[in-house]
Amino acid sequence: MFRSMHVTFGAALTTLAMMISPQVLAQHADIEAVVIGGKLIVDEENAAPVAFGTGYKIFEGDFGDLPGGLTGTDDPGFLAPSGTFLSGEQLWYHALGTLSFWNGTSWAVAPSGIALTVEDILGSETLISSLGATNPYGVIDQVDSAGGIHAHIDFSISNVNPVGAYLATFELTSRDASGNLPSPYLDSDPFQIAFNRGLSHEAFEASISALVSPVPEPQTYAMLLAGLALCGAMARRRKEITG
Numbered sequence: 001m002f003r004s005m006h007v008t009f010g011a012a013l014t015t016l017a018m019m020i021s022p023q024v025l026a027q028h029a030d031i032e033a034v035v036i037g038g039k040l041i042v043d044e045e046n047a048a049p050v051a052f053g054t055g056y057k058i059f060e061g062d063f064g065d066l067p068g069g070l071t072g073t074d075d076p077g078f079l080a081p082s083g084t085f086l087s088g089e090q091l092w093y094h095a096l097g098t099l100s101f102w103n104g105t106s107w108a109v110a111p112s113g114i115a116l117t118v119e120d121i122l123g124s125e126t127l128i129s130s131l132g133a134t135n136p137y138g139v140i141d142q143v144d145s146a147g148g149i150h151a152h153i154d155f156s157i158s159n160v161n162p163v164g165a166y167l168a169t170f171e172l173t174s175r176d177a178s179g180n181l182p183s184p185y186l187d188s189d190p191f192q193i194a195f196n197r198g199l200s201h202e203a204f205e206a207s208i209s210a211l212v213s214p215v216p217e218p219q220t221y222a223m224l225l226a227g228l229a230l231c232g233a234m235a236r237r238r239k240e241i242t243g
Contacts, residue, residue: 029047029059029076030078030079031043031076031078031079031191032044032078032081033078033079033080033091033149033172033188034081034084035084035085035185038185039185039186039187040172040173040174040187040188041188041189042057042172042188042189043057048191049208049212050212052211052212052213054190055189056169056189056190056191057192058191058192058193058194058211059191059192059193059194060075060076060193060195060196061073061076061155061193061194061195061196062075063156063195063196063198064198070160071156071157071158071159071160071197072154072155072156072157073154073155073156074152074153074154074155075152077150077151077152078091078140078149078150078151078152079148079150080147080148080149081148082144082147083148084143084149085143085147085148085149085174086147086177086184087143087145087146087177088142088143088176089143089174089175089176089184090139090140090141090142090143090175090177090179091139091140091141091142091143091149091151091174092138092172092173092174092175093118093120093126093138093153093170093172094136094137094170094171094173094187095118095128095133095136095137095169095170096133096136096169096170096171096190097168097169098110098128098129098130098133099115099116099128099130099166099168100167100168101162101164101166101167102164102165102166102167103164104203107167107207107210107211109130111130112129112130113158113159114129114130114157114158114159114166115127115157116155116156116158116166116168116195117155117156117157118138118153118154118168119153119155119156120138120153121139121142121151121153124138125138126138128168137173139179140153140172142177155193157195160197160198163198164197164198165194165195165196165204165207166194166197167192167193167194167195167211168193168195169192170190170191170192171190171191172187172188192211194207194208
C-alpha cells in the first residue's frame with residue numbers, strides 16, 4: 001500500500017511539473033510540402049509543434065535577422081523534394097484570417113495599424129492585419145525541372161513596435177504551369193507562422209508554448225494540490241503506524 005501511495009505521489013508531482021514548466025517547442029525550419037493522394041501536405045513528418053484546439057502546425061520566423069533588418073525576414077522558406085510536382089507548376093500561398101499578437105501574457109488580435117506584409121516571388125504584396133488579409137494569394141515559386149522547390153519570400157512588419165510575437169495563418173495552394181485554375185492539387189490544411197519581434201529566445205518560446213499547451217483551469221490546480229496533500233497525509237499516517 002505504501003509503495004502504491006509513493007508511486008501516486010510521484011506521478012502527481014510529475015504531472016504538476018509538466019503543467020507549470022515552460023515548454024521549448026518552436027523550431028526554425030523550412031515549410032516542407034509533399035503531395036499525398038492528390039493533396040498538398042505540410043510537414044509530413046510532424047516535426048512542427050501543433051496548436052491546441054485548431055491542430056494547426058506552427059513554424060517560426062524572426063524579424064531582426066541580419067539580412068532583413070529590424071522588421072523583415074525571409075524565413076521560413078518553402079521546400080518540396082524533387083519529384084513532388086510536375087516541372088513548371090506553381091506553388092502559391094493563401095493568407096487566412098487576421099494577424100494575432102502576443103503581448104507577453106496572451107494572444108489577441110494585433111493592434112490597429114500594425115500589418116504583416118508578404119511579398120511574393122513576383123513582387124506582389126499581401127497585407128495581413130486585424131482587419132484580415134488584402135490580396136491574400138501570392139506565388140511562392142515555380143517548380144524546377146526536377147519537380148522540386150526551395151524558395152524564400154519576404155515577410156515584414158509595418159513597425160518596430162510594439163515588441164512581441166506575431167502570428168499569421170496560411171494554406172498552400174497550386175496552379176498549373178500557366179498560373180491558371182483549377183489547382184492541380186487539393187489545398188493543404190492551414191498552418192501558422194509565428195514571428196519574433198524583439199523578444200528574447202525564452203520569451204518567444206513562451207509565446208509558442210501558449211499556443212500549444214491548454215491553459216489549466218484553476219479547479220485543475222486545486223484538485224491536483226488537494227490530491228498531493230492527501231497523499232502526503234496518508235504517507236505520514238503510514239509512517240506513524242509502522243513506527
